[in-house]
Amino acid sequence: MTTAPAAMQLATASPEATRNLGARLAAVARPGDLICLWGDLGAGKTVFAKGFGAGLGVEATILSPSFVLMGEYAGRLPLFHIDLYRLASAEEALEGGLLDDRQAEGVVLVEWPDRLGAAIPPVRLDVRIEGGGDDPRRIRMEAHGAGLERYLGAVASEDPESAGVAS
């Protein structure tokens, strides 16, 4: 029997709030964690990734990895930022070097994880961002698999004002 994933939802009223959410989550990151960032073009996946990187102490500028498949950054843990937008299939993603032994030592963020289809790893944190333009974003986080609830705890235990947590 599978249990429902632990989940929580909040809203961010600005890019800074989305960034702050990413940074706060990074505080509890552990080696081998996978975070899938779901959402349409312009939803804020890369904004979240930049904040996550800042929270890991990455000093380099995190760019949208659309043209390179994967960006790798040094921080408290190595950060691997992957964008599958241009890929047509999971096979192409895997051939393109999506999986890499070094990733077990760091944190992997994946934009456009739907490209993986059934090959998506079952143990992961899903971050689903809805909304566009200057509208507030609704962000739902779902922990799939043991241990990943710690990300939800990291948000729940903080001052809600700083991330615009919805009531």
Ligand SMILES: Nc1ncnc2c1ncn2[C@@H]1O[C@H](COP(=O)(O)OP(=O)(O)OP(=O)(O)O)[C@@H](O)[C@H]1O
């Ligand atoms: N509350 C918000 N949270 C995040 N981004 C916001 C918010 N409000 C406005 N924005 C703007 O939305 C845009 C999000 O762009 P971003 O590159 O992060 O999207 P993306 O989801 O990575 O898209 P793509 O699929 O093209 O990679 C930025 O220009 C950002 O300033």
Ligand SMILES: [Mg+2]
């Ligand atoms: Mg992006």
